[in-house]
Amino acid sequence: MxxxxxxxxxxxxxxxxxxSLRAALSINPDVDSWVLHSPRAWLGTxxxxxxxxxxxxxxxxxxxxDGAIAKILADASRHRLDARFANPERWPGYYLVRQRAIASAVGKGGGGSGVRRRGSPGSSPPAGGSERLLTARSGRLAGRPDQFDSxxxxxxxxxxPDPVRADAASIVDGYWRQLRLYAVLIGEMGSWPATARVVAASGQVLEQPVDRPACEAEADAAISxxxxMNQALSTGCDSAAxxxxGQVACGQCPYMAICPAFWSWCEANPWPELLEPAARGTLLSIDPGMDxxxxxxxxxxxxxxxxxxDQSLALRKSVHGDLTGLASGSQLRVVFANLRPDGRLRADASTCVFSEAEIPELRCGSV
Structure with a gap:
């Protein structure tokens, strides 16, 4: 629900x-078991x-x-999809990010990134902090800034993101939108920060002045x-509503496996360009491997x-789960696959394959 x-x-x-459906799914704890989380995001954590x-x-x-990674791995081991990522040494860029993160953290401790700037004239400095839960707009906006001070x-x-990526600008824009809301959260404590920064483990820094009217407008839009979304959910509307x-909203959506609107869109647009291919189909047979x-x-x-x-997807029980008990004729959903040069799909470590019989129905309503 x-x-x-x-x-x-x-x-x-x-x-x-x-x-809005993606947003509603993101706050439902029951949905998490259907989401394959990203080791790249874990490195950020x-x-x-x-x-x-x-x-x-x-x-x-x-x-x-190492302690942070150990906790992440413990959580992943209890997740039916994330357990496949049990070896962090195989995560993309693991050692490089680890080395850079350690260097950045030690540099910060020595004052390397702890730059102090003045706040707004006449303002009293708020207490700083790391990942403190802050609220604003009568408690309707909440968040945990990674780090803030006066x-x-x-x-x-x-x-x-690599600047040559087609979506690099939109990713960075998302960072600034996030920081605008954090600035509002901090500002309601009594003093607005003067600067917003994005700091990467590599030492790269993006920085811009905090524009209070833009921040307030971002918060207004978030509350609206x-x-x-709440009004639509409370009416008990069809989830697809x-x-x-579309290409942007669905391209890398973590909820595509269980989203009815995504699959309807795919069927209505038989040639959608997806960054990570997804497809529905019928199981014909299963060939057991040697090991x-x-x-x-x-x-x-x-x-x-x-x-x-007809296609054949090579899977591993230890990675993709055991589908060998499914009967011929079962309907399958394949998400986050790779595309071979011949146009056929190939499964990799991030690919998920589900039987449609197990996909939950999405219903909307008030508690």
Whole structure:
């Protein structure tokens, strides 16, 4: 059941700007078991915790990093999809981010990134902090800034997007929108920060002055979006009515496996360009592998990825789960696949395959 929520946050607002259904799914704890989380995001989480710990030397920083990673792995081991990422050494860029994060944290402890700037004239400095829960707009806006003090609000990222990426500008714009809301949260404490910064583990820094009218407007939009989503949810509308399917909203949506609007959009637009391909199809047969872990599912897919005829996806029980008990004719959903040069799909470590029989129905309503 998707239900209204009392407050919004920078993260919820980032989902809501793309799709209200995506936002509603993001705040439902039951949905989490259907989401494959990203090791790249986990590296950012570890970096946040390391910077908040303010280690005095590289040995202490390494210990804080390893402790943060151990907690992430413990949580992942209890998640039916995330357990596949049990070895952090195989995460993209793990050692590079670790090295850079440790260096950045030690540099911060020595004053390397702890730049102090004056706040607004005549303002009293708020108490600083790391990941403190702050609220504003009568409690309807909440968030945990990575770091803030009397001069600046800082968001830590494991990496910054490569400028050549087509979506690099929109990603960075999302960072600034997030920081605008954090500035409002801090400002309601009594003093607005003068500067907003994005700091990467590499030492790269993006910085711009805090524009109070722009921040207030961002908060107004976030609250309006919350009201609109809550009103729709409280009426018990069809979940698809909340959705805004399209290339941008659906391209990397973590909820596409269970989203009815996404699959309807795919069927209505048989040639959508997806950054990470997804497809529905019928299970034809299963070929067991030689090692007891590897197996192949032979499927007939619909839409653009089924044009080449029946396909075989090589899967591993330890990564993709055990589908060998499914009967021929079962309907499957494949998400986050890779595209081979011949136009057929290939499963990798991030690919998820589900039986449609297990997909939950999404219903809206008030509690």
């Amino acid at each position: 998707l239900t209204p929520t009392a407050r919004t946050s920078p993260t919820l607002w980032s989902h809501m700007r793309l799709c 570890a970096f946040h915790r390391l910077m908040a710990g303010a280690p005095g030397d590289s040995s202490e920083a390494a210990s804080l990093w 001069s600046a609000v800082t968001e830590y990222k494991s990496t910054l 979006g919350l009201d609109a 909340l959705a805004s399917p 007891g872990d590897l197996y192949a599912v032979n499927v007939s897919l619909i839409g653009r990825y089924g044009v080449g005829g």
